[in-house]
Amino acid sequence: MRIATFQHQGRRQVGLVAADGSSVTPLAFTAEEAARGALAVVDLASVGRALPPAAGPALPLAEVRLEAPIPRPRRNVWCVGRNYHAHAKELRETVFKNSNADPQAWPIVFTKVPECVIAPGAPVRLPGAAVSTQIDYEAELAVVIGRGGRNIGRAEAMSHVWGYTIVNDVTARDVQMRHQQWDLGKSFDTFCPMGPWIVTADELDGTDTRVRCWVNGELRQDARTPDLIFDLPTLIETCSRGITLLPGDVIATGTPAGVGMGLNPPVWLRHGDTVRIEIDGIGVLENPVIDA
Numbered sequence: 001m002r003i004a005t006f007q008h009q010g011r012r013q014v015g016l017v018a019a020d021g022s023s024v025t026p027l028a029f030t031a032e033e034a035a036r037g038a039l040a041v042v043d044l045a046s047v048g049r050a051l052p053p054a055a056g057p058a059l060p061l062a063e064v065r066l067e068a069p070i071p072r073p074r075r076n077v078w079c080v081g082r083n084y085h086a087h088a089k090e091l092r093e094t095v096f097k098n099s100n101a102d103p104q105a106w107p108i109v110f111t112k113v114p115e116c117v118i119a120p121g122a123p124v125r126l127p128g129a130a131v132s133t134q135i136d137y138e139a140e141l142a143v144v145i146g147r148g149g150r151n152i153g154r155a156e157a158m159s160h161v162w163g164y165t166i167v168n169d170v171t172a173r174d175v176q177m178r179h180q181q182w183d184l185g186k187s188f189d190t191f192c193p194m195g196p197w198i199v200t201a202d203e204l205d206g207t208d209t210r211v212r213c214w215v216n217g218e219l220r221q222d223a224r225t226p227d228l229i230f231d232l233p234t235l236i237e238t239c240s241r242g243i244t245l246l247p248g249d250v251i252a253t254g255t256p257a258g259v260g261m262g263l264n265p266p267v268w269l270r271h272g273d274t275v276r277i278e279i280d281g282i283g284v285l286e287n288p289v290i291d292a
């Protein structure tokens with residue numbers, strides 16, 4: 001299934017996207033349930049309950065406005081830093097070239113606040129030069145947890161994955177670099193485009209798919225998820241050590257090589273840019289960049 005959250009005739013609905021991506025069939029959720037977006041579906045699925053019936057005929061996708069599948073996550077979005085071999089290499093050769101830091105034994109994990117999630121097509125707002133002048137994109141496969149759990153072992157980890165979506169882990173590099181923890185530079189308003197929908201795990205093997213990112217039509221990132229340093233089961237095992245993962249938790253799994261910071265010289269996002277991310281088996285997430 002592909003589950004989308006969207007606005008139609010002034011209200012939020014949740015629906016099933018057709019296989020060809022041309023239409024979406026709204027599900028008969030109450031307005032209160034639909035307000036939670038795809039979380040309404042995840043919560044049913046996580047306890048083995050069936051979806052509600054269709055609320056009406058399929059709507060052409062062109063006649064609705066997609067929102068982030070989970071417009072407001074229950075809590076922070078989990079994120080993993082420096083998690084593709086080729087990306088770690090580009091950082092060693094550029095920003096960290098005077099550092100002798102060994103590849104880390106454990107994943108780098110940080111979070112983005114729920115309020116920074118925005119819809120496909122919604123603008124990423126540059127915060128102004130007084131706040132940051134180094135805004136960068138990061139195309140990422142994001143895992144959506146279905147059944148929650150604590151101390152989830154690698155062997156069972158994939159059975160906790162309900163689906164996948166795309167996240168752009170937009171980052172203020174100067175702010176990221178000056179703090180030991182990355183949350184501030186990763187959580188600016190509008191810095192978490194998410195979408196276009198969630199593809200359920202039965203339809204996509206997230207452990208082997210292709211992640212690409214274009215800026216203004218120029219291909220910048222192109223990798224497959226087997227290049228992950230810490231694979232999806234390891235990330236779920238790590239995030240759930242001593243912490244109960246909840247249905248609907250989102251884990252952004254890290255970005256491939258080709259970020260703006262890794263270019264020589266670095267290239268930062270500017271007003272008028274467009275960032276387009278495509279992940280095979282999911283779809284396209286595209287957002288313009290504008291001055292706030």
Ligand code: MG
Pocket residue numbers: 079080081138140169252254255
């Ligand atoms: Mg990232």
